[in-house]
Amino acid sequence: MRKKDPLGKGLSAILKDIEEKGTTTLVPVAQIKANPRQPRLTVRQEPLEDLANSIKEKGLLQPILVRKKENGYEIIAGERRFRACRIAGLTEVPVIVKDVDDRESLEMALIENIQREDLSPIELATVYTRFVDEFGYTHEALAKKIGIERSSVSNIIRLLKLPEWVKGLISDGKLTSGHGRVLITLKNEAEQKKYVKKILSEGASVREVERARKAGTLRRSPYSDIEEALMDALKTKVQVTYARNKGKLIIEFYSKDDLERLVETLCSTD
Numbered sequence: 307m308r309k310k311d312p313l314g315k316g317l318s319a320i321l322k323d324i325e326e327k328g329t330t331t332l333v334p335v336a337q338i339k340a341n342p343r344q345p346r347l348t349v350r351q352e353p354l355e356d357l358a359n360s361i362k363e364k365g366l367l368q369p370i371l372v373r374k375k376e377n378g379y380e381i382i383a384g385e386r387r388f389r390a391c392r393i394a395g396l397t398e399v400p401v402i403v404k405d406v407d408d409r410e411s412l413e414m415a416l417i418e419n420i421q422r423e424d425l426s427p428i429e430l431a432t433v434y435t436r437f438v439d440e441f442g443y444t445h446e447a448l449a450k451k452i453g454i455e456r457s458s459v460s461n462i463i464r465l466l467k468l469p470e471w472v473k474g475l476i477s478d479g480k481l482t483s484g485h486g487r488v489l490i491t492l493k494n495e496a497e498q499k500k501y502v503k504k505i506l507s508e509g510a511s512v513r514e515v516e517r518a519r520k521a522g523t524l525r526r527s528p529y530s531d532i533e534e535a536l537m538d539a540l541k542t543k544v545q546v547t548y549a550r551n552k553g554k555l556i557i558e559f560y561s562k563d564d565l566e567r568l569v570e571t572l573c574s575t576d
Contacts, residue, residue: 329402329403330369330400330401330402331400331401331402331403332398332399332400332401333372333379333398333399333400333401334397334398335388335391335392335396335397335398335399336378337377337378337379338370338372338378338379338380338381338388338399338401339375339378339379339380339381340380340381340385340388341380341381341382341385341411341415343408343411343412343415343436354386354389354390354393355393357386357387357390358390358391358393358394359394360390361387361390361391361394361396362394362395366387366391366396366399366400368384368387369384369399369400369401369402370383370384370387370388370391370399370400370401370402371383371384371401371402371404371414371418372384372401372402372403372404373403373404373405373406373411374403374405379401379403380411382404382406382411382414382415383414383415383417383418384418385415408440409440409441412433412436412437412441416433416437416452426476426477426479427462427465427476427477427482427483427486428465428466428473428476428477429477430462431462431463431464431465431466432466434448434459434462434463435463435466438463438561438563444562444563445459445460445463445561445563445564445567446563456563456567457567459563460560460561460563460564460567461483461487461541462483463560463561463564464487464490464542464560464564465483465486465487465490467490467560468486468489468490468498469495469498472486472489472498472502473486475502475506480506481502481505482512484512485502485505485512485515487512487541488501488512488515488516488519489501489502489515490542490543491519491537491541491542491543492519492543493543493545501515501518501519504518519534520534520538529546529547529548532546533545533546536555536557539571540557540568540571540572542557542558542559542560542564542568543557543558544556544557544558
């Protein structure tokens with residue numbers, strides 16, 4: 307019998323229900339291991355130190371959610387709290403043990419981080435992609451589960467198509483996901499570098515970068531106006547080539563769901 311999908315009850319109630327219904331037990335810190343599927347890739351040190359100081363003073367108020375693994379336990383949710391407990395010098399911590407599979411473990415970890423707004427756009431994109439690739443979610447189904455628009459899921463996932471150095475700047479908070487969505491519509495990395503320089507040196511907003519892009523200062527094609535209009539409408543890269551009375555219109559997409567989005571947009575009669 308298939309286990310009940312833990313996302314079906316709504317994000318806000320899931321972890322609360324688990325913690326209220328679960329039995330808390332004390333487990334030695336040495337027996338608890340980090341989750342290799344943890345959505346959060348980085349943890350800022352200063353807030354972690356603040357949490358550790360709070361734990362020293364008041365103890366850990368919210369137990370860590372774990373699952374039993376060979377020779378110990380693996381964290382499902384509470385990675386940041388666990389790290390703070392180690393900094394605080396705790397030798398054992400309160401946990402709630404749940405019997406869940408890899409999918410449910412990842413879902414619960416994602417829920418916790420979404421609720422606390424701890425994930426960067428790139429971390430979110432990585433997790434969303436894992437739900438699609440590993441667990442067979444469509445963009446629409448995933449969006450419904452976590453209570454956002456499908457376009458939001460697709461737009462976040464598309465950020466993974468950016469060069470590594472751009473993704474690094476987004477992860478560090480120097481660029482926003484909105485900046486990333488504009489940069490991904492540019493034709494090549496040289497253009498991306500120019501606009502990133504403008505963002506970093508001038509503090510250009512997403513709207514200002516859009517205006518600069520529309521100004522066409524880096525136009526390389528006689529069909530740039532058409533390409534610009536299509537990129538604005540379709541929110542993806544578009545290229546027009548024409549020679550000897552024939553040409554190509556190239557529209558990029560990054561997943562089946564992204565293709566469906568483009569088909570819906572192109573076939574719309576509104």
